[in-house]
Amino acid sequence: MKQENYNSSFPMPGVRLNLCGSILVLLLFVNSLLAANLNEPATNFAKLIAGVTGPGTIALTVANASSLPKSDEAQVRQTLESQLRSAGVRIGSAADAHSDVRVTLSENLQGYLWVAEIKQGNDTQVQMVSLPRATATQVSKAQPNVIIHSSLLWSQPTPILDAYVDGNRMVLLDVNSVSTLILSSGKWQLDQSSALAHSHNFPRDPRGLLVPARDHLADAYLPGTVCTISTQDHLNASCRDGDDPWPLGSKSALFNSGRNYFTGALFPAAAKNSGPFYALVELNRQAYTLSVFTGIDGRVRLNDGQRESSAPPLDWGSDIAALKTPCGSGTQILVTGGGDDTTTDSLRAFELPDREPIQVSVETEFPGPITALWTHSGSNSAMAVVHNLRTEGYEAYNITVTCGL
Amino acid sequence: MRRITLQLLAVSSLTLLLGAAQARTRPHYGDALRADTQTVVMSGDKSPEMLSGLVFENLVTIDNSGHLQPGLATSWSSANSGSRWEFALRQNLTFHDGTPLKPADVVRCLSKASAQSWRVRAASDGIVIESDTPLPNLPAIFSLPEFAIYFDGPEGALGTGPYRLDKRTGPLFSLRANDDYWAGRPFLDGVELLTSRSQRDQLNDFLLERAEVVELAPENWRRAQQERMRTASSKPIQLIYLAIDSATPALRDPRLSQAISLCIDRGAIQSVIFQHQGEIAASLLPNWLSGYAFLFDANQDISRARQLRGQLGPLPSLVISYDPNDPEGRLIAERVALNAHDAGINLQPQPNGAHADIRVRSANVASLSPSAALAGLIDQLGPKAPIPGANAQSLYDSERAALETYSAIPLVFVPRVTALRDRVRNWADSPSGAWQFESVWLARPRTEITR
Numbered sequence: 001m002k003q004e005n006y007n008s009s010f011p012m013p014g015v016r017l018n019l020c021g022s023i024l025v026l027l028l029f030v031n032s033l034l035a036a037n038l039n040e041p042a043t044n045f046a047k048l049i050a051g052v053t054g055p056g057t058i059a060l061t062v063a064n065a066s067s068l069p070k071s072d073e074a075q076v077r078q079t080l081e082s083q084l085r086s087a088g089v090r091i092g093s094a095a096d097a098h099s100d101v102r103v104t105l106s107e108n109l110q111g112y113l114w115v116a117e118i119k120q121g122n123d124t125q126v127q128m129v130s131l132p133r134a135t136a137t138q139v140s141k142a143q144p145n146v147i148i149h150s151s152l153l154w155s156q157p158t159p160i161l162d163a164y165v166d167g168n169r170m171v172l173l174d175v176n177s178v179s180t181l182i183l184s185s186g187k188w189q190l191d192q193s194s195a196l197a198h199s200h201n202f203p204r205d206p207r208g209l210l211v212p213a214r215d216h217l218a219d220a221y222l223p224g225t226v227c228t229i230s231t232q233d234h235l236n237a238s239c240r241d242g243d244d245p246w247p248l249g250s251k252s253a254l255f256n257s258g259r260n261y262f263t264g265a266l267f268p269a270a271a272k273n274s275g276p277f278y279a280l281v282e283l284n285r286q287a288y289t290l291s292v293f294t295g296i297d298g299r300v301r302l303n304d305g306q307r308e309s310s311a312p313p314l315d316w317g318s319d320i321a322a323l324k325t326p327c328g329s330g331t332q333i334l335v336t337g338g339g340d341d342t343t344t345d346s347l348r349a350f351e352l353p354d355r356e357p358i359q360v361s362v363e364t365e366f367p368g369p370i371t372a373l374w375t376h377s378g379s380n381s382a383m384a385v386v387h388n389l390r391t392e393g394y395e396a397y398n399i400t401v402t403c404g405l
Numbered sequence: 406m407r408r409i410t411l412q413l414l415a416v417s418s419l420t421l422l423l424g425a426a427q428a429r430t431r432p433h434y435g436d437a438l439r440a441d442t443q444t445v446v447m448s449g450d451k452s453p454e455m456l457s458g459l460v461f462e463n464l465v466t467i468d469n470s471g472h473l474q475p476g477l478a479t480s481w482s483s484a485n486s487g488s489r490w491e492f493a494l495r496q497n498l499t500f501h502d503g504t505p506l507k508p509a510d511v512v513r514c515l516s517k518a519s520a521q522s523w524r525v526r527a528a529s530d531g532i533v534i535e536s537d538t539p540l541p542n543l544p545a546i547f548s549l550p551e552f553a554i555y556f557d558g559p560e561g562a563l564g565t566g567p568y569r570l571d572k573r574t575g576p577l578f579s580l581r582a583n584d585d586y587w588a589g590r591p592f593l594d595g596v597e598l599l600t601s602r603s604q605r606d607q608l609n610d611f612l613l614e615r616a617e618v619v620e621l622a623p624e625n626w627r628r629a630q631q632e633r634m635r636t637a638s639s640k641p642i643q644l645i646y647l648a649i650d651s652a653t654p655a656l657r658d659p660r661l662s663q664a665i666s667l668c669i670d671r672g673a674i675q676s677v678i679f680q681h682q683g684e685i686a687a688s689l690l691p692n693w694l695s696g697y698a699f700l701f702d703a704n705q706d707i708s709r710a711r712q713l714r715g716q717l718g719p720l721p722s723l724v725i726s727y728d729p730n731d732p733e734g735r736l737i738a739e740r741v742a743l744n745a746h747d748a749g750i751n752l753q754p755q756p757n758g759a760h761a762d763i764r765v766r767s768a769n770v771a772s773l774s775p776s777a778a779l780a781g782l783i784d785q786l787g788p789k790a791p792i793p794g795a796n797a798q799s800l801y802d803s804e805r806a807a808l809e810t811y812s813a814i815p816l817v818f819v820p821r822v823t824a825l826r827d828r829v830r831n832w833a834d835s836p837s838g839a840w841q842f843e844s845v846w847l848a849r850p851r852t853e854i855t856r
Contacts, residue, residue, distance in 0.1 A: 065699070106696040109471035109773060109836060113696030113797055126700060128797045204589030204844065205432050258590070259434050278431050298430055298849070318430040340830040341432070341844065392468070 041131045042076045045114050046083030048127040049101060052118045055088035059097040066107035067133075073105060076114075107133065146327050146349050147402050148334070148364040150384065154181060154188050155395040160385045161208030161222070163396045164376035171229070172396065173208050173220050178229050178237045180217075192235035198225045199241055205260040209374060211247050221246040224257030249282040250289065261296050274301055274308060279373070281322035283331050283352060292333065292352070294318045302355060312356060317345070319373040321382040327403035328360060329353060334382055334399060336370045337363060344389065345370045349401055366397070373399075432831060436847040437595035440618035440840065441607040444600050446576070451562040454550040454771070455598065459580060459842060460501075461553035461564035464492055464511070465544045469835055471694070471773045473544050477506070477554055477565060478531065487539035492547075493531040500556045501569035501583060508532050514554045515547075542795040545777035567591045567843035576601040580842075592831075592846035603730065617829050617847065618840065621822040622733070623682040635825045639838025640693050641683040641818035644768045645674075645737065646786065647725070649812050653762040655720055660713045661750070662811035665763070668710035668748035669741055671703050675817050678736045683819035689782045689804050691818045693836070695775050697801050701808065701815075710748035722751040726761035734765045737816065741765075770818075773837055775800055786813040 062080065064073045080103065081091055094100060100119040107113055111132040118125045153163065154172060163172040170181040170188055179193040202223050209221040213228075220227040220237065227239040245252035245267050254265040256276070264275045277293040291303040292311075296318075300311040317336030324331055329351050337346035345368065349361035371394070372385035382399040446453045452461045464478035478492040498506040508527035515525045515532070523536040523543075534543065546552065555562040561570065568580035568591060578598040582591045602610070602619075610616035621629055621636065629636050649662050656662060671685035684691065685703045692698035714720075725742055727734035738754040741763075745752045752763065768785055772778040779793050779800055786807075793803035808815075821838030828848040833841050 104699065106692070106699070108692075108696030108775065108797075109694055110775075115697050115700065117700065126697075126798070126801060128697065128801065130696075130797050201585060201587055202589055204586075204592060206589065258584070260431050294430075296430075296433065342831060342833055392470075 038072055038076050038131075039079050041114070041129050042079035043083050045103075045116070045127070045129045046080050046087065048129065049080075049103075049116050049118065050084055050087035050089050052125050052127060053089055053099040053101065053120070056098050057090045057092040057096045058084075058099040058101050059094040060084070060091045060101045060103065062103045062105065064105045066105050066112055068105055068107070068112060076105065146332060146361040146404055148347055148349055148361050149400045149402060150347075150364055150366070150397040153396045153398055155388070155391070155393045157393050159206065159371065159387070160394040160396050161206065161372055162210045162220075162374050162385070163383050164210055164212065164218075165381075165398060166212065171210055171212075171218055173210050173222075174394075175202060175206055175208075178210075178218075178220055178227065178235070180231070180235055192231075194229075194235045194237040196220070196222070196225070196227060196237050197239050198222065200224060203258055203260060205371075207255070207260055207372065209246050210376075212376075221255070223255060248280045251280070251282075251291075253277075253280060274303055277301075278318035279320045281320050281333055281375070283322060283333075290352070292320065292322075294320055300357075302352075309355065314357065317370070319370060321373045321375040321399075322379060323349075323375065323382060323399075323401050324379045325401045325403070327401060332360060332401055333357070334373065334384075334401075336373060339369065341369045341371075341387070342389070344368055345386065347373075347384065347399065361401070367391075367395075430848075432592045432844070432846040433848065434590075434592050434846070435594055437597060438593055438618065438829070438842065438845065438847060439597040439599065439610075439616045440842075441599045441602040441610050441616045442620055443602060443604065443607070446578075446600050451557070452550075452553045452555045452564070454769075455600065456564070456566075456570065456578070456580075457550040457553055458566065458839065459568045459596070460566045460570050461550075461555050461562070462566045463549070463553055464494075464547045467545065467548045467773045467777070469773065469833075469837075471775070473548070473774070476548070477511070478547075481544050483541075483543075485539070487541040487543065488536050490534040490540070490543050491528065491531060492534070492544075495587060496530075498565055498587060499585065500558075500563040500565055502558060502563055504556060504563070506554070506556075506565060510556055511554055515552060542774070542776040542780075542793070545772065545774035545795070546780055548772055548774060548777055549781050550771060551781075568596060571595070586843075588843070591843045593842060596842050611824055611826070614826070617826040619824050621824050623819040623822055624678065624680040624733070626682055626820070626822045627680060629822075629824060635827055635829075637823045637825060637832060637834050637838075639821040639834075640836040641691050641820050642770045642837055643819050643821060644686060644689065644691075644770060644782070645733075645816045645819060646686070646766055646768065647741065647814040647816065648764040648766045648786070649814065650762050650764070651812060653723065655717075655723065656762060658717060659809075659811045661717055661720070662814065664710040664713035664717075664748055665741070665745055665750060665752075666811070666814045667706045667713070668744045668750070669814070669816065670705045670744055671816055672705075674737055674740055678733055678740070679817060679819055682822075683817050686815035686818045687808075688815060689786070689807065689813070690770065690775055690779055690800075694770065694773070694778060695797070695800065695804075697797060700801065701805075705744070707747055710750075714749045720750065722753055723762040724755050724760060725752045725763040725765065726755050726757055727765040729756035731765075737765050741816075769821075770837070773835075779804055783807050 062077045102117045104115045106115055114129045116127045158174045161173045168183040172179045177193045177195050180191045181188040182191045211219045213219055216230040218229045225239050226242040226244045227237045230236050245254050252267040253262040256263050261276050261278050264273045274293050276296045279294045281292050283290040288304050293301045295301055300314050302309050319336040321334045322331055332349040334347050346363035346365045348359055348363050350357040351360050366386045368387040368389040370384050371387050375382045384397045384399050386395045388395055444455050463476045466474045466476040468474050477495055479495050481492045483490045511532050512525045512527050523534050525534050555564050567583055567586045569583050571579040571581040580596040582594050584590050604622050607619040611619045649656050675685050687701035687703035688698040725738045727738040742752040742754050770778045771781040776793055776795050793800050830846050830848050831844045
């Protein structure tokens, strides 16, 4: 995917941006359409038609009743005509023709369907060829000041729960297995996989977290299950039932193994249980750490260790992650956008200089809902998992933030 | 119609008040949803089609792109050009009462589901099916509701799906979340499905916030959109057709059925009765599903109809019947009778005629796999015909052969339209319009969130 960014001249630090009036958005359409190889099916189709008409003169009409682009339609027509001629069929006017061939480039739910109606006197025969439909296009937005960068690392049909990159190796957790991938010639390639054995079904909207370890590769936290990932001879995931708290920054939090949220119980114990939440990020202040929770009631709560308050009503999604960057105050909160699992999603960056969040980036859009957002690599990058609504696959994106001018 | 329009206006006002967009959040667990449907479920129907995918599951499912996906079977393979199939069952499956699902349960369901030519037997971790003739599209066929896998428990049929049937009280089906569902517990605690509900009652339930999900008549869809009601529409999936009674002596001559088919102004039915929703039909499968439906001529040809009529000699008056609870059915019957009159054929519209010669009926295209959908329709509408093959050419040949019997005359395909309250989340628009409640959840009312 190609992406371009536009840098504006907004000074960033300490300035509250009026984003409504000042954001310039550059829309870039990246056509990732893979030109389908239409010559082969067109050649086969011509052979089928010629098999019915035999040599001689035919009248040929081609109509496009599908989403096939005009340029491809011309290519199909050209190939058909040339292949028919190779088979001894001459294309002429209806008056001279012994066969009237009407080709319709149609389509159905599963792909393209080319149909030829071949009329010879009172007899009509039908020939058909099916072929898969090409993939669609990708739209991305770039933003002018604090810039969110997303790079697609990996995609697969199985739901990805988390992933992190460690040099030339990526560790990836999905609902069935943990895998390692190796960066080779600029592309991630699957190296090893180990199945996750667990004794109970995971809840719908499953979540999982990878935490790199010192004496083994990583620990994987899943609903009601904890796995130790090691790589001594080969990749191995040793799992057990357990409700061990999941490490989230300097704290650990109990996860509700039958649902998709944390119970609110924290270790070390907070002065006040914040109630169930989906995500927690920590912002280091001079004298304290501010914890930001996205509650399952839709509210964003702020806890400074002494007291807790609710942020003003926000249009934040329930997944957030904090990144340490050289921009602005030094920490930006990445926030998912609106909609539900049937709509596309986005990420925005916010800062929290006081108690009121300030948006410091425009939206970076993704081709489906963000189903996981975790911070890794010393908190200067995040991993977002997107359920691509077009391909139905799950995509792991590395998310970083750079400063605008 | 006017009454319904006024109701739509009232609903839209309510929707505007409540319909402010809310931020994305992870799905909420809990709450119960009420949905109304016109579907009538017979009291003896153990595994009603309406509960397919919710309570009862199949070995194979079809995704929204029409491709096969694993269901209760994780994989399948064939040998001998499709004369022998092996299906591997998912491990550790249980019915809703905790009884393990065994290969023998699948064998029992597939053996009695339909009088088919295949032989089924259990294997160590799945089933084996053998047939004297190749069955290239058997996995797709197994996605049809009639091949659902269920267990006859002492208190009714038990399935394996995301919801279990808690109780049935007359037309009300109460479903409860299956906590141990293999693909994850549904977000909702329960679903109340109220069947046999008229369009008018459904709209009232929606207006009075008694139901979160209701059906809308296709002809009311445009109006609902104008009134900013939240709606979801399927592809044209419901086939409205004329069922021809072959016991009527006059109709045993296919030329009469052909003449009736030729004289019908399908365009008027689609534009006037269904307010331009859907598409005219001369085929069993809609073009978006088959890609070749345009090969079947849907044009009105009165002169050819008169010509065929003229070859038949004196004809008795025939009865065309419709469901008295279906206002569109009555209009269609009247329209067809009018067209037939122009061709010299006398049809008398009657509600629910006991001795009807022709009936206005509808049938759902039950699968997004063309081959499975056609097999289901042929089984439902026409005389027994071989299961169609898997490729487009074979499907086309089967469909043409089935239509040439003139036991069914297609008229129009109409979409399935659903109205949804704003707080219904994760509603997946499916080309089939099927209600897929396993991932749906309910947002809490705004007042509750901001309190």
